[in-house]
Amino acid sequence: MEAARQEAVLWRNRALTLFDRVAVPVAVCDVHGVVVLANPAMAAECGTTPGRLRGRDVLELFTPQESTQVDRIAQALRLRHRSRYQVSVRWRPPGGPERYGELMADPVSDTVEDTPALLVMLRVLGEREPLAEEPARVAPMEARILALLAGGATTAQAARKTGLTADGVTYHLRRLSARWGAANRTELVARAYALGVLTPGVWPPTPAAGE
Structure with missing residues (x-):
């Protein structure tokens, strides 16, 4: 023993x-x-x-x-x-x-x-890439996807309205999440408004001028 x-x-x-x-x-x-x-x-x-x-x-x-x-x-x-x-x-x-x-x-x-x-x-x-000090510029397609998400669209709905596949929408969202250090889609939309990518006080959500 x-x-x-x-x-x-x-x-x-x-x-x-x-x-x-x-x-x-x-x-x-x-x-x-x-x-x-x-x-x-x-x-x-x-x-x-x-x-x-x-x-x-x-x-x-x-x-x-x-x-x-x-x-x-x-x-x-x-x-x-x-x-x-x-x-x-x-x-x-x-x-x-x-x-x-x-x-x-x-x-x-x-x-x-x-x-x-x-x-x-x-x-x-x-x-995570550090957040830029100036409002971040995004590609027009990225801004459109963010606006659709802010309006409550699902990945499939955003894909249909942008002409992308669901995987294409997910790809753009992952790139934005990594760029801004967003933990989820709710935070991603909040960052988009905070960085001036989406126009505040407008419904349905719309990309800011120049995006």
């Missing part, structure tokens, strides 16, 4: 050493998303040390782009589904521009009946 215990401790120490040396940001969380263990790469993205991440909610450290993604994952975990789950997130490392990427969570446990922990890996996709 003592030999088995020592063997288990040895393998645990080896696993922790490997965990710390992995270059990819990784954390182990409980089923509620509270950090139990984090490696130095994950701590570096948050500007702290692994020990200080313990007990933090991973979704406070990394802001989800869409809350519906988190709701679907929570429901799947309650039903004990064991797939890999992905959440698009954004965060701001200390002293740097805002970043965006994906959190990938894999449920892990000794048996199917056990409440799983979550092995969470962070995939960094890029950095």
Whole structure:
């Protein structure tokens, strides 16, 4: 029995050493998303040390782009589904521009009946472009899509009215979101008004003169 215990401790120490040396940001969380263990790469993205991440909610450290993604994952975990789950997130490392990427969570446990922990890996996709100090100019098609969105159009409706495909509309929206650091379409429309791309006080929404 003592030999088995020592063997288990040895393998645990080896696993922790490997965990710390992995270059990819990784954390182990409980089923509620509270950090139990984090490696130095994950701590570096948050500007702290692994020990200080313990007990933090991973979704406070990394802001989800869409809350519906988190709701679907929570429901799947309650039903004990064991797939890999992905959440698009954004965060701001200390002293740097805002970043965006994906959190990938894999449920892990000794048996199917056990409440799983979550092995969470962070995939960094890029950095947000800083907002321009002057009102941003956009292409006429981008301004038209923004006006349609502000009026309540769906992606399919915007595609029909602009002659683009749904993928074409999504492409323009992703470029604008990355350029302005917008987390969702509501924020994208708000930025369009704030930057003077859409004319305030007009209905239906209309691109500003010159856009």
